Amino acid sequence: MDLIVKQWNWNIDRLDPFLPELNIHMVGTPHVPSGKASLALWVNLVSINRTALETAKNDIAPTKDTNFTEEISTASDFHVEGEQISVTQNRTDIEDEQTLQSHTRERYKFRFERGSATLAGFFKFMPRALFKDPATNTTVNAIDATASYISGGGHMRVFINYPYFANNALEHDPSLGLEVPPTLIEPPLLIVLLITTTIITVAVVVTRLRRRNITFPQITMQ
Numbered sequence: 001m002d003l004i005v006k007q008w009n010w011n012i013d014r015l016d017p018f019l020p021e022l023n024i025h026m027v028g029t030p031h032v033p034s035g036k037a038s039l040a041l042w043v044n045l046v047s048i049n050r051t052a053l054e055t056a057k058n059d060i061a062p063t064k065d066t067n068f069t070e071e072i073s074t075a076s077d078f079h080v081e082g083e084q085i086s087v088t089q090n091r092t093d094i095e096d097e098q099t100l101q102s103h104t105r106e107r108y109k110f111r112f113e114r115g116s117a118t119l120a121g122f123f124k125f126m127p128r129a130l131f132k133d134p135a136t137n138t139t140v141n142a143i144d145a146t147a148s149y150i151s152g153g154g155h156m157r158v159f160i161n162y163p164y165f166a167n168n169a170l171e172h173d174p175s176l177g178l179e180v181p182p183t184l185i186e187p188p189l190l191i192v193l194l195i196t197t198t199i200i201t202v203a204v205v206v207t208r209l210r211r212r213n214i215t216f217p218q219i220t221m222q
Helices: 009-026 048-059 065-073
Strands: 003-006 040-047 079-080 084-086 108-114 119-126 127-130 139-144 147-153 156-163 169-172 175-178 191-202 218-221
Touching: 009 191, 040 048, 040 108, 040 119, 084 218, 139 156
Parallel strands: none
Antiparallel strands: 003 169, 003 218, 040 156, 040 191, 079 084, 079 108, 108 119, 119 175, 127 139, 127 169, 147 156
């Protein structure tokens, strides 16, 4: 799938017109560098047995609590950068997110597991994203897309970070799916990957992503 973000209203751009007025009360005109602004895609990775799919569909609506999907999640672990990470405990209030370290990979990949059993589900994305001219759809620049992750209790919480792209459009290609055709998987292990995606702005003062209010820009998923 393609993640496309257009006409994003950056907080840092909204603040710029007011910064000169602060010069009255400060020595020198304040400046907030664009490098302090970024955009993050929040992804919750959950695996659910198909027998519970219909109930889970109702549970993952934006206005619903996701506790139910976490409780029936099939995966207890994720394989990330050669390491098995348990997601049975919600660690969002006791730890910071772990940053993906390898920058030489063609793709970053999260593989669903349950103890010593490897499940078929995966989530992956390229470490590069594109900035495009919204008028001509031509590529302006290719930039690094960094990411961090943490156990959310029953699911893996992933944040893919994109740097400031001004008035350009952002295009990236995260993907999810199965390693093998579903016909080769035993019915109890047939996994449906449910992803809740949320866009979060980070500007001026960096705060913990999970505590921010959520707004929805113009986003299309193809």
